[in-house]
Amino acid sequence: xxxxxxxxxxxxxxxxxxxxxxxxxxxxxxxxxxxxxxxxxxxxxxxxxxxxxxxxxxxxxxxxxxxxxxxxxxxxxxxxxxxxxxxxxxxxxxxxxxxxxxxxxxxxxxxxxxxxxxxxxxxxxxxxxxxxxxxxxxxxxxxxxxxxxxxxxxxxxxxxxxxxxxxxxxxxxxxxxxxxxxxxxxxxxxxxxxxxxxxxxxxxxxxxxxxxxxxxxxxxxxxxxxxxxxxxxxxxxxxxxxxxxxxxxxxxxxxxxxxxxxxxxxxxxxxxxxxxxxxxxxxxxxxxxxxxxxxxxxxxxxxxxxxxxxxxxxxxxxxxxxxxxxxxxxxxxxxxxxxxxxxxxxxxxxxxxxxxxxxxxxxxxxxxxxxxxxxxxxxxxxxxxxxxxxxxxxxxxxxxxxxxxxxxxxxxxxxxxxxxxxxxxxxxxxxxxxxxxxxxxxxxxxxxxxxxxxxxxxxxxxxxxxxxxxxxxxxxxxxxxxxxxxxxxxxxxxxxxxxxxxxxxxxxxxxxxxxx
Numbered sequence: 156x157x158x159x160x161x162x163x164x165x166x167x168x169x170x171x172x173x174x175x176x177x178x179x180x181x182x183x184x185x186x187x188x189x190x191x192x193x194x195x196x197x198x199x200x201x202x203x204x205x206x207x208x209x210x211x212x213x214x215x216x217x218x219x220x221x222x223x224x225x226x227x228x229x230x231x232x233x234x235x236x237x238x239x240x241x242x243x244x245x246x247x248x249x250x251x252x253x254x255x256x257x258x259x260x261x262x263x264x265x266x267x268x269x270x271x272x273x274x275x276x277x278x279x280x281x282x283x284x285x286x287x288x289x290x291x292x293x294x295x296x297x298x299x300x301x302x303x304x305x306x307x308x309x310x311x312x313x314x315x316x317x318x319x320x321x322x323x324x325x326x327x328x329x330x331x332x333x334x335x336x337x338x339x340x341x342x343x344x345x346x347x348x349x350x351x352x353x354x355x356x357x358x359x360x361x362x363x364x365x366x367x368x369x370x371x372x373x374x375x376x377x378x379x380x381x382x383x384x385x386x387x388x389x390x391x392x393x394x395x396x397x398x399x400x401x402x403x404x405x406x407x408x409x410x411x412x413x414x415x416x417x418x419x420x421x422x423x424x425x426x427x428x429x430x431x432x433x434x435x436x437x438x439x440x441x442x443x444x445x446x447x448x449x450x451x452x453x454x455x456x457x458x459x460x461x462x463x464x465x466x467x468x469x470x471x472x473x474x475x476x477x478x479x480x481x482x483x484x485x486x487x488x489x490x491x492x493x494x495x496x497x498x499x500x501x502x503x504x505x506x507x508x509x510x511x512x513x514x515x516x517x518x519x520x521x522x523x524x525x526x527x528x529x530x531x532x533x534x535x536x537x538x539x540x541x542x543x544x545x546x547x548x549x550x551x552x553x554x555x556x557x558x559x560x561x562x563x564x565x566x567x568x569x570x571x572x573x574x575x576x577x578x579x580x581x582x583x584x585x586x587x588x589x590x591x592x593x594x595x596x597x598x599x600x601x602x603x604x605x606x607x608x609x610x611x612x613x614x615x616x617x618x619x620x621x622x623x624x625x626x627x628x629x630x631x632x633x634x635x636x637x638x639x640x641x642x643x644x645x646x647x648x649x650x651x652x653x654x655x656x657x658x659x660x661x662x663x664x665x666x667x668x669x670x671x
Contacts, residue, residue: 194437238453275322316344339366364614387619395464402470405477466523470532492547528571533618536646578656
Protein backbone atom coordinates (compact mmCIF):
# COMPACT_ATOMS: atom_id res chain seq x y z
CA UNK A 156 0.00 0.00 0.00
CA UNK A 157 1.35 3.44 -0.94
CA UNK A 158 2.34 5.45 2.14
CA UNK A 159 0.22 8.46 1.23
CA UNK A 160 -2.83 6.25 0.69
CA UNK A 161 -2.13 4.47 3.98
CA UNK A 162 -1.85 7.74 5.89
CA UNK A 163 -4.97 9.21 4.30
CA UNK A 164 -7.00 6.15 5.19
CA UNK A 165 -5.61 6.08 8.74
CA UNK A 166 -6.50 9.75 9.17
CA UNK A 167 -10.02 9.05 7.91
CA UNK A 168 -10.46 6.22 10.43
CA UNK A 169 -9.10 8.28 13.31
CA UNK A 170 -11.38 11.21 12.53
CA UNK A 171 -14.63 9.45 11.59
CA UNK A 172 -17.51 9.86 14.06
CA UNK A 173 -19.25 6.78 12.60
CA UNK A 174 -17.09 4.26 14.48
CA UNK A 175 -17.03 3.39 18.15
CA UNK A 176 -13.66 3.35 19.88
CA UNK A 177 -13.28 -0.42 19.58
CA UNK A 178 -14.43 -0.44 15.95
CA UNK A 179 -11.86 2.27 15.19
CA UNK A 180 -9.08 0.22 16.82
CA UNK A 181 -10.04 -2.85 14.80
CA UNK A 182 -10.16 -0.93 11.54
CA UNK A 183 -6.76 0.64 12.22
CA UNK A 184 -5.29 -2.78 13.01
CA UNK A 185 -6.70 -4.12 9.74
CA UNK A 186 -5.23 -1.19 7.86
CA UNK A 187 -1.79 -1.87 9.34
CA UNK A 188 -2.07 -5.51 8.30
CA UNK A 189 -2.97 -4.50 4.74
CA UNK A 190 0.29 -2.56 4.52
CA UNK A 191 2.15 -5.88 4.57
CA UNK A 192 2.63 -8.17 1.60
CA UNK A 193 0.09 -11.03 1.43
CA UNK A 194 1.21 -14.68 1.34
CA UNK A 195 2.86 -15.40 -2.00
CA UNK A 196 0.69 -17.10 -4.64
CA UNK A 197 1.01 -17.76 -8.36
CA UNK A 198 0.10 -15.19 -10.98
CA UNK A 199 -2.99 -17.27 -11.81
CA UNK A 200 -4.26 -17.12 -8.23
CA UNK A 201 -3.51 -13.40 -7.97
CA UNK A 202 -5.54 -12.84 -11.13
CA UNK A 203 -8.38 -15.00 -9.78
CA UNK A 204 -8.46 -12.82 -6.66
CA UNK A 205 -8.43 -9.60 -8.64
CA UNK A 206 -11.16 -10.66 -11.05
CA UNK A 207 -13.53 -12.13 -8.45
CA UNK A 208 -13.25 -15.82 -9.27
CA UNK A 209 -11.72 -16.53 -5.87
CA UNK A 210 -12.26 -14.53 -2.68
CA UNK A 211 -10.26 -14.45 0.57
CA UNK A 212 -13.18 -12.86 2.46
CA UNK A 213 -10.99 -9.95 3.59
CA UNK A 214 -9.06 -12.12 6.06
CA UNK A 215 -6.08 -9.78 5.81
CA UNK A 216 -2.65 -9.88 4.23
CA UNK A 217 -0.86 -11.41 7.23
CA UNK A 218 -2.79 -14.24 8.93
CA UNK A 219 -1.95 -14.14 12.63
CA UNK A 220 -5.01 -15.87 14.19
CA UNK A 221 -7.25 -18.68 12.94
CA UNK A 222 -10.44 -17.59 11.29
CA UNK A 223 -12.55 -19.71 13.64
CA UNK A 224 -11.35 -21.18 16.93
CA UNK A 225 -13.36 -23.48 19.22
CA UNK A 226 -11.72 -23.78 22.64
CA UNK A 227 -12.51 -26.76 24.83
CA UNK A 228 -14.45 -24.83 27.46
CA UNK A 229 -15.43 -27.99 29.31
CA UNK A 230 -11.79 -28.86 29.92
CA UNK A 231 -11.06 -25.28 30.99
CA UNK A 232 -13.84 -25.41 33.57
CA UNK A 233 -12.51 -28.73 34.89
CA UNK A 234 -8.90 -27.70 35.24
CA UNK A 235 -8.97 -23.92 35.68
CA UNK A 236 -6.59 -21.63 33.83
CA UNK A 237 -3.08 -20.64 34.80
CA UNK A 238 -3.05 -17.94 32.12
CA UNK A 239 -6.25 -16.35 33.44
CA UNK A 240 -5.23 -16.91 37.03
CA UNK A 241 -8.53 -18.67 37.73
CA UNK A 242 -9.09 -21.90 39.64
CA UNK A 243 -11.62 -24.42 38.45
CA UNK A 244 -15.07 -23.03 39.39
CA UNK A 245 -16.97 -24.63 42.23
CA UNK A 246 -20.41 -23.05 41.77
CA UNK A 247 -22.56 -21.33 39.17
CA UNK A 248 -21.37 -17.84 40.10
CA UNK A 249 -17.74 -18.81 39.55
CA UNK A 250 -18.53 -20.76 36.37
CA UNK A 251 -20.29 -17.79 34.75
CA UNK A 252 -17.46 -15.43 35.75
CA UNK A 253 -14.89 -17.94 34.46
CA UNK A 254 -16.53 -18.22 31.03
CA UNK A 255 -17.01 -14.47 30.65
CA UNK A 256 -13.34 -13.94 31.48
CA UNK A 257 -12.27 -16.62 29.03
CA UNK A 258 -14.44 -15.30 26.21
CA UNK A 259 -12.59 -12.00 26.37
CA UNK A 260 -9.31 -13.76 25.55
CA UNK A 261 -10.40 -15.97 22.62
CA UNK A 262 -9.35 -14.70 19.16
CA UNK A 263 -11.00 -15.09 15.77
CA UNK A 264 -11.19 -13.28 12.46
CA UNK A 265 -13.83 -10.90 13.86
CA UNK A 266 -11.84 -9.83 16.91
CA UNK A 267 -14.43 -11.50 19.13
CA UNK A 268 -14.94 -15.17 19.98
CA UNK A 269 -17.14 -16.90 17.42
CA UNK A 270 -17.83 -19.81 19.79
CA UNK A 271 -19.17 -19.63 23.34
CA UNK A 272 -19.56 -23.37 23.77
CA UNK A 273 -22.50 -25.66 24.58
CA UNK A 274 -23.60 -23.31 27.34
CA UNK A 275 -26.32 -25.62 28.66
CA UNK A 276 -24.09 -28.65 29.13
CA UNK A 277 -21.25 -26.44 30.43
CA UNK A 278 -23.35 -24.77 33.13
CA UNK A 279 -26.00 -27.39 33.96
CA UNK A 280 -23.80 -29.24 36.51
CA UNK A 281 -23.35 -25.99 38.45
CA UNK A 282 -27.05 -25.10 38.25
CA UNK A 283 -28.17 -27.99 40.43
CA UNK A 284 -27.45 -26.01 43.59
CA UNK A 285 -29.48 -22.90 42.72
CA UNK A 286 -33.20 -22.28 42.46
CA UNK A 287 -34.93 -21.21 39.25
CA UNK A 288 -34.99 -17.51 40.11
CA UNK A 289 -31.27 -17.42 40.89
CA UNK A 290 -30.51 -19.33 37.70
CA UNK A 291 -32.58 -16.86 35.71
CA UNK A 292 -30.92 -13.80 37.26
CA UNK A 293 -27.37 -15.13 36.80
CA UNK A 294 -27.93 -16.20 33.20
CA UNK A 295 -29.61 -12.87 32.42
CA UNK A 296 -26.55 -11.02 33.68
CA UNK A 297 -24.36 -13.32 31.62
CA UNK A 298 -26.45 -12.89 28.45
CA UNK A 299 -26.60 -9.10 28.75
CA UNK A 300 -22.85 -8.94 29.42
CA UNK A 301 -22.13 -11.01 26.31
CA UNK A 302 -24.12 -8.60 24.15
CA UNK A 303 -22.57 -5.49 25.68
CA UNK A 304 -18.96 -6.72 25.74
CA UNK A 305 -18.92 -8.78 22.53
CA UNK A 306 -21.05 -6.62 20.18
CA UNK A 307 -20.84 -8.82 17.11
CA UNK A 308 -23.58 -11.13 15.84
CA UNK A 309 -21.06 -13.74 14.70
CA UNK A 310 -20.52 -14.62 18.38
CA UNK A 311 -22.34 -17.95 18.68
CA UNK A 312 -23.66 -20.18 21.48
CA UNK A 313 -25.00 -23.74 21.27
CA UNK A 314 -27.78 -25.61 23.10
CA UNK A 315 -28.94 -29.23 23.07
CA UNK A 316 -29.48 -31.89 22.01
CA UNK A 317 -30.62 -32.76 25.55
CA UNK A 318 -33.20 -30.86 27.58
CA UNK A 319 -31.97 -28.85 30.56
CA UNK A 320 -32.92 -26.07 32.95
CA UNK A 321 -30.11 -23.91 31.59
CA UNK A 322 -31.23 -24.42 28.00
CA UNK A 323 -34.85 -23.59 28.80
CA UNK A 324 -33.76 -20.51 30.72
CA UNK A 325 -31.62 -19.31 27.81
CA UNK A 326 -34.61 -19.61 25.47
CA UNK A 327 -36.76 -17.66 27.95
CA UNK A 328 -34.12 -14.93 28.09
CA UNK A 329 -33.84 -14.77 24.32
CA UNK A 330 -37.59 -14.15 24.11
CA UNK A 331 -37.37 -11.38 26.71
CA UNK A 332 -34.10 -9.63 25.85
CA UNK A 333 -34.50 -9.65 22.04
CA UNK A 334 -30.75 -9.39 21.46
CA UNK A 335 -28.94 -10.19 18.23
CA UNK A 336 -25.91 -11.31 20.26
CA UNK A 337 -25.16 -14.10 20.75
CA UNK A 338 -26.27 -16.04 17.71
CA UNK A 339 -27.74 -19.40 18.75
CA UNK A 340 -28.07 -22.97 17.50
CA UNK A 341 -30.16 -25.80 18.93
CA UNK A 342 -28.75 -29.25 18.22
CA UNK A 343 -31.74 -31.49 17.49
CA UNK A 344 -31.66 -35.26 17.88
CA UNK A 345 -34.64 -37.36 16.83
CA UNK A 346 -34.56 -39.39 20.05
CA UNK A 347 -32.95 -37.16 22.67
CA UNK A 348 -34.50 -33.76 21.95
CA UNK A 349 -38.11 -33.55 23.17
CA UNK A 350 -40.76 -31.89 21.04
CA UNK A 351 -41.49 -29.51 23.89
CA UNK A 352 -37.94 -28.12 23.66
CA UNK A 353 -38.15 -27.73 19.88
CA UNK A 354 -41.53 -26.04 20.35
CA UNK A 355 -40.04 -23.57 22.82
CA UNK A 356 -37.21 -22.90 20.38
CA UNK A 357 -39.78 -22.26 17.62
CA UNK A 358 -41.51 -19.72 19.86
CA UNK A 359 -38.10 -18.14 20.42
CA UNK A 360 -37.68 -17.79 16.66
CA UNK A 361 -41.03 -16.00 16.55
CA UNK A 362 -39.63 -13.49 19.04
CA UNK A 363 -36.06 -12.95 17.88
CA UNK A 364 -35.19 -15.07 14.84
CA UNK A 365 -33.09 -17.56 16.83
CA UNK A 366 -32.08 -20.36 17.03
CA UNK A 367 -30.86 -22.33 14.04
CA UNK A 368 -31.85 -26.01 14.17
CA UNK A 369 -28.98 -28.36 13.36
CA UNK A 370 -29.11 -32.08 12.55
CA UNK A 371 -27.20 -33.59 15.47
CA UNK A 372 -27.10 -37.11 14.02
CA UNK A 373 -25.67 -35.86 10.72
CA UNK A 374 -23.12 -33.65 12.45
CA UNK A 375 -21.87 -36.37 14.79
CA UNK A 376 -21.58 -38.80 11.88
CA UNK A 377 -19.26 -36.34 10.12
CA UNK A 378 -17.41 -34.65 12.98
CA UNK A 379 -17.91 -36.85 16.03
CA UNK A 380 -19.70 -35.85 19.20
CA UNK A 381 -17.25 -33.05 20.01
CA UNK A 382 -18.37 -30.40 17.54
CA UNK A 383 -19.63 -26.86 17.77
CA UNK A 384 -21.59 -24.49 15.54
CA UNK A 385 -19.94 -21.09 15.27
CA UNK A 386 -20.28 -17.70 13.61
CA UNK A 387 -23.07 -17.97 11.06
CA UNK A 388 -23.70 -21.72 11.00
CA UNK A 389 -20.21 -23.15 10.57
CA UNK A 390 -19.60 -26.53 12.21
CA UNK A 391 -16.12 -27.55 13.35
CA UNK A 392 -14.37 -29.73 15.91
CA UNK A 393 -14.19 -28.56 19.52
CA UNK A 394 -10.57 -28.05 20.50
CA UNK A 395 -9.84 -27.11 16.89
CA UNK A 396 -11.31 -24.84 14.28
CA UNK A 397 -10.59 -23.53 10.82
CA UNK A 398 -7.38 -21.82 9.78
CA UNK A 399 -9.07 -20.00 6.94
CA UNK A 400 -12.23 -19.75 4.83
CA UNK A 401 -11.70 -18.91 1.17
CA UNK A 402 -14.41 -19.26 -1.42
CA UNK A 403 -14.90 -20.02 -5.09
CA UNK A 404 -17.48 -18.02 -7.04
CA UNK A 405 -19.32 -20.72 -8.98
CA UNK A 406 -21.24 -18.12 -10.97
CA UNK A 407 -18.02 -16.57 -12.26
CA UNK A 408 -16.51 -20.03 -12.70
CA UNK A 409 -19.34 -21.12 -15.00
CA UNK A 410 -19.06 -17.91 -17.02
CA UNK A 411 -15.46 -18.87 -17.81
CA UNK A 412 -16.59 -22.16 -19.29
CA UNK A 413 -18.35 -22.60 -22.63
CA UNK A 414 -18.78 -26.30 -23.23
CA UNK A 415 -21.83 -27.05 -21.12
CA UNK A 416 -22.18 -29.19 -18.03
CA UNK A 417 -19.81 -32.06 -18.82
CA UNK A 418 -16.96 -29.81 -19.91
CA UNK A 419 -17.42 -27.65 -16.84
CA UNK A 420 -17.34 -30.58 -14.45
CA UNK A 421 -14.39 -32.29 -16.12
CA UNK A 422 -12.15 -29.30 -16.91
CA UNK A 423 -13.15 -25.86 -15.65
CA UNK A 424 -14.27 -26.69 -12.11
CA UNK A 425 -11.12 -28.74 -11.31
CA UNK A 426 -8.93 -25.86 -12.49
CA UNK A 427 -10.76 -23.35 -10.32
CA UNK A 428 -10.80 -25.63 -7.26
CA UNK A 429 -7.02 -25.95 -7.61
CA UNK A 430 -6.61 -22.15 -7.68
CA UNK A 431 -8.70 -21.75 -4.52
CA UNK A 432 -6.79 -24.54 -2.78
CA UNK A 433 -3.46 -22.86 -3.62
CA UNK A 434 -4.64 -19.67 -1.94
CA UNK A 435 -5.78 -21.62 1.11
CA UNK A 436 -2.47 -23.48 1.39
CA UNK A 437 -0.54 -20.20 1.29
CA UNK A 438 -2.65 -18.65 4.02
CA UNK A 439 -2.52 -21.74 6.24
CA UNK A 440 1.26 -22.01 5.93
CA UNK A 441 1.65 -18.32 6.74
CA UNK A 442 -0.47 -18.68 9.89
CA UNK A 443 1.24 -21.80 11.19
CA UNK A 444 4.85 -21.33 10.10
CA UNK A 445 5.39 -17.59 9.80
CA UNK A 446 3.22 -15.96 12.45
CA UNK A 447 3.37 -19.22 14.48
CA UNK A 448 0.04 -18.81 16.21
CA UNK A 449 0.14 -22.32 17.62
CA UNK A 450 3.61 -21.76 19.07
CA UNK A 451 2.60 -18.91 21.38
CA UNK A 452 -1.05 -19.32 22.31
CA UNK A 453 -2.14 -19.88 25.90
CA UNK A 454 -5.03 -21.95 24.55
CA UNK A 455 -2.52 -24.40 23.09
CA UNK A 456 -0.33 -24.36 26.21
CA UNK A 457 -3.29 -25.29 28.42
CA UNK A 458 -4.57 -28.04 26.11
CA UNK A 459 -7.71 -26.13 25.12
CA UNK A 460 -6.98 -26.16 21.40
CA UNK A 461 -4.85 -28.47 19.27
CA UNK A 462 -3.33 -28.00 15.85
CA UNK A 463 -4.25 -31.56 14.86
CA UNK A 464 -7.95 -30.77 15.34
CA UNK A 465 -7.82 -27.88 12.88
CA UNK A 466 -8.72 -27.91 9.22
CA UNK A 467 -9.78 -25.24 6.72
CA UNK A 468 -13.03 -24.36 4.98
CA UNK A 469 -13.36 -24.39 1.21
CA UNK A 470 -16.37 -22.22 0.46
CA UNK A 471 -18.53 -22.22 -2.64
CA UNK A 472 -21.29 -19.78 -3.53
CA UNK A 473 -23.33 -18.73 -6.53
CA UNK A 474 -24.58 -22.22 -7.34
CA UNK A 475 -27.91 -20.91 -8.65
CA UNK A 476 -26.27 -18.59 -11.18
CA UNK A 477 -23.74 -21.27 -12.08
CA UNK A 478 -26.50 -23.74 -12.94
CA UNK A 479 -28.52 -21.21 -14.91
CA UNK A 480 -25.41 -20.31 -16.95
CA UNK A 481 -24.64 -23.95 -17.69
CA UNK A 482 -28.24 -24.63 -18.71
CA UNK A 483 -28.14 -21.65 -21.06
CA UNK A 484 -24.89 -22.89 -22.60
CA UNK A 485 -26.74 -26.05 -23.60
CA UNK A 486 -29.69 -24.11 -25.01
CA UNK A 487 -32.05 -24.67 -22.09
CA UNK A 488 -34.12 -22.28 -20.02
CA UNK A 489 -34.63 -24.16 -16.74
CA UNK A 490 -33.80 -22.48 -13.43
CA UNK A 491 -32.18 -23.93 -10.34
CA UNK A 492 -34.79 -24.61 -7.68
CA UNK A 493 -37.69 -24.57 -10.15
CA UNK A 494 -36.84 -26.99 -12.95
CA UNK A 495 -36.03 -30.59 -11.99
CA UNK A 496 -33.29 -31.02 -14.58
CA UNK A 497 -31.63 -27.73 -13.71
CA UNK A 498 -31.78 -28.50 -10.00
CA UNK A 499 -30.21 -31.91 -10.64
CA UNK A 500 -27.33 -30.17 -12.43
CA UNK A 501 -26.80 -28.19 -9.23
CA UNK A 502 -26.55 -31.43 -7.28
CA UNK A 503 -23.93 -32.67 -9.76
CA UNK A 504 -21.88 -29.49 -9.41
CA UNK A 505 -21.88 -29.73 -5.61
CA UNK A 506 -21.01 -33.43 -5.63
CA UNK A 507 -18.15 -32.82 -8.07
CA UNK A 508 -16.84 -29.93 -5.95
CA UNK A 509 -16.96 -32.18 -2.89
CA UNK A 510 -15.05 -34.89 -4.75
CA UNK A 511 -12.35 -32.45 -5.86
CA UNK A 512 -11.92 -30.83 -2.45
CA UNK A 513 -11.69 -34.25 -0.79
CA UNK A 514 -8.92 -35.21 -3.23
CA UNK A 515 -6.83 -32.07 -2.59
CA UNK A 516 -4.31 -32.28 0.30
CA UNK A 517 -3.74 -29.14 2.35
CA UNK A 518 -1.12 -28.49 5.04
CA UNK A 519 -1.98 -28.61 8.74
CA UNK A 520 -5.50 -29.90 8.17
CA UNK A 521 -5.28 -33.09 10.23
CA UNK A 522 -8.64 -32.22 11.75
CA UNK A 523 -10.16 -33.53 8.52
CA UNK A 524 -7.61 -36.07 7.34
CA UNK A 525 -5.38 -33.48 5.68
CA UNK A 526 -8.21 -32.02 3.61
CA UNK A 527 -10.42 -28.94 3.80
CA UNK A 528 -14.09 -29.14 4.65
CA UNK A 529 -16.45 -28.13 1.87
CA UNK A 530 -18.62 -25.22 3.00
CA UNK A 531 -21.72 -23.59 1.52
CA UNK A 532 -20.60 -20.00 2.03
CA UNK A 533 -23.30 -17.59 3.10
CA UNK A 534 -22.27 -14.55 1.11
CA UNK A 535 -21.09 -11.10 2.17
CA UNK A 536 -22.51 -7.61 2.01
CA UNK A 537 -20.64 -6.67 -1.19
CA UNK A 538 -21.98 -9.58 -3.26
CA UNK A 539 -24.01 -8.32 -6.21
CA UNK A 540 -26.09 -10.54 -8.46
CA UNK A 541 -24.85 -13.77 -6.94
CA UNK A 542 -26.71 -15.99 -4.50
CA UNK A 543 -25.26 -17.14 -1.20
CA UNK A 544 -23.99 -20.71 -1.02
CA UNK A 545 -26.23 -23.29 -2.61
CA UNK A 546 -29.45 -21.42 -1.87
CA UNK A 547 -32.27 -20.52 -4.24
CA UNK A 548 -32.20 -16.78 -5.12
CA UNK A 549 -33.96 -14.52 -2.62
CA UNK A 550 -37.52 -13.67 -3.56
CA UNK A 551 -37.65 -16.52 -6.07
CA UNK A 552 -38.10 -19.35 -3.58
CA UNK A 553 -40.73 -21.98 -4.51
CA UNK A 554 -43.38 -23.36 -2.12
CA UNK A 555 -42.18 -25.09 1.03
CA UNK A 556 -42.04 -28.74 -0.02
CA UNK A 557 -40.49 -27.87 -3.40
CA UNK A 558 -37.94 -25.63 -1.70
CA UNK A 559 -36.86 -28.37 0.70
CA UNK A 560 -36.78 -31.03 -2.02
CA UNK A 561 -34.51 -28.84 -4.17
CA UNK A 562 -31.89 -27.94 -1.58
CA UNK A 563 -31.81 -30.91 0.80
CA UNK A 564 -29.70 -33.26 -1.40
CA UNK A 565 -26.83 -30.77 -1.23
CA UNK A 566 -26.60 -30.79 2.56
CA UNK A 567 -24.79 -34.09 2.98
CA UNK A 568 -21.64 -32.70 1.33
CA UNK A 569 -21.11 -29.81 3.72
CA UNK A 570 -19.77 -31.13 7.02
CA UNK A 571 -18.59 -27.63 7.99
CA UNK A 572 -21.92 -25.97 7.34
CA UNK A 573 -24.78 -25.27 4.95
CA UNK A 574 -27.94 -23.33 5.61
CA UNK A 575 -31.18 -22.62 3.84
CA UNK A 576 -33.40 -19.90 5.23
CA UNK A 577 -37.17 -20.19 5.09
CA UNK A 578 -39.44 -17.19 5.54
CA UNK A 579 -42.81 -17.76 7.18
CA UNK A 580 -45.79 -15.40 7.36
CA UNK A 581 -48.04 -14.88 10.39
CA UNK A 582 -49.72 -18.27 9.91
CA UNK A 583 -46.64 -19.76 11.57
CA UNK A 584 -47.24 -17.91 14.82
CA UNK A 585 -50.75 -19.40 14.97
CA UNK A 586 -49.44 -22.90 14.22
CA UNK A 587 -46.20 -23.39 16.19
CA UNK A 588 -46.55 -27.18 16.22
CA UNK A 589 -46.60 -27.15 12.43
CA UNK A 590 -43.26 -25.33 12.56
CA UNK A 591 -41.93 -28.07 14.83
CA UNK A 592 -43.06 -30.57 12.19
CA UNK A 593 -41.24 -28.58 9.49
CA UNK A 594 -38.04 -28.67 11.52
CA UNK A 595 -38.39 -32.37 12.34
CA UNK A 596 -39.34 -33.26 8.78
CA UNK A 597 -36.55 -31.23 7.20
CA UNK A 598 -33.89 -32.76 9.44
CA UNK A 599 -35.28 -36.28 9.00
CA UNK A 600 -35.20 -35.72 5.25
CA UNK A 601 -31.48 -34.93 5.27
CA UNK A 602 -31.14 -31.21 5.91
CA UNK A 603 -28.10 -30.38 8.01
CA UNK A 604 -29.37 -26.99 9.19
CA UNK A 605 -32.77 -25.38 8.88
CA UNK A 606 -33.53 -21.80 9.81
CA UNK A 607 -36.59 -19.62 9.39
CA UNK A 608 -37.53 -15.98 9.58
CA UNK A 609 -40.87 -14.60 10.67
CA UNK A 610 -41.96 -11.68 8.51
CA UNK A 611 -43.47 -9.66 11.32
CA UNK A 612 -40.78 -9.47 14.02
CA UNK A 613 -37.92 -6.97 14.32
CA UNK A 614 -35.24 -9.38 13.13
CA UNK A 615 -33.74 -10.14 9.72
CA UNK A 616 -31.59 -13.21 9.28
CA UNK A 617 -28.91 -11.94 6.92
CA UNK A 618 -27.02 -15.11 6.08
CA UNK A 619 -26.46 -16.95 9.29
CA UNK A 620 -26.42 -13.97 11.61
CA UNK A 621 -29.15 -11.54 12.66
CA UNK A 622 -29.76 -7.81 12.68
CA UNK A 623 -32.69 -5.84 14.04
CA UNK A 624 -34.66 -3.70 11.65
CA UNK A 625 -34.74 -0.99 14.30
CA UNK A 626 -30.93 -1.02 14.55
CA UNK A 627 -30.63 -0.65 10.76
CA UNK A 628 -32.99 2.33 10.90
CA UNK A 629 -30.85 3.88 13.63
CA UNK A 630 -27.71 3.23 11.59
CA UNK A 631 -29.25 4.93 8.58
CA UNK A 632 -30.35 7.89 10.70
CA UNK A 633 -27.15 8.65 12.60
CA UNK A 634 -24.46 6.50 10.96
CA UNK A 635 -23.40 4.73 14.16
CA UNK A 636 -23.86 1.06 15.08
CA UNK A 637 -22.82 -0.51 18.40
CA UNK A 638 -22.83 -3.93 16.74
CA UNK A 639 -20.29 -3.96 13.93
CA UNK A 640 -22.27 -6.72 12.22
CA UNK A 641 -25.12 -4.24 11.67
CA UNK A 642 -22.98 -2.44 9.10
CA UNK A 643 -22.50 -5.69 7.17
CA UNK A 644 -26.21 -6.43 7.52
CA UNK A 645 -27.16 -3.05 6.09
CA UNK A 646 -25.01 -3.78 3.05
CA UNK A 647 -26.65 -7.15 2.53
CA UNK A 648 -30.13 -5.64 2.78
CA UNK A 649 -29.20 -2.97 0.23
CA UNK A 650 -27.30 -5.21 -2.20
CA UNK A 651 -28.85 -8.66 -1.82
CA UNK A 652 -32.35 -7.74 -0.56
CA UNK A 653 -32.20 -10.38 2.16
CA UNK A 654 -35.30 -8.83 3.69
CA UNK A 655 -37.33 -9.86 0.64
CA UNK A 656 -37.45 -13.64 0.95
CA UNK A 657 -40.70 -15.14 -0.33
CA UNK A 658 -42.86 -15.86 2.77
CA UNK A 659 -44.55 -19.23 3.12
CA UNK A 660 -47.82 -20.10 4.81
CA UNK A 661 -47.77 -22.67 7.60
CA UNK A 662 -51.35 -23.67 8.27
CA UNK A 663 -51.20 -27.18 9.70
CA UNK A 664 -49.05 -30.25 10.07
CA UNK A 665 -51.02 -31.88 7.26
CA UNK A 666 -49.91 -29.14 4.87
CA UNK A 667 -46.31 -30.25 4.94
CA UNK A 668 -46.60 -33.05 2.44
CA UNK A 669 -43.19 -33.81 0.99
CA UNK A 670 -41.49 -31.65 3.63
CA UNK A 671 -41.74 -34.57 6.04
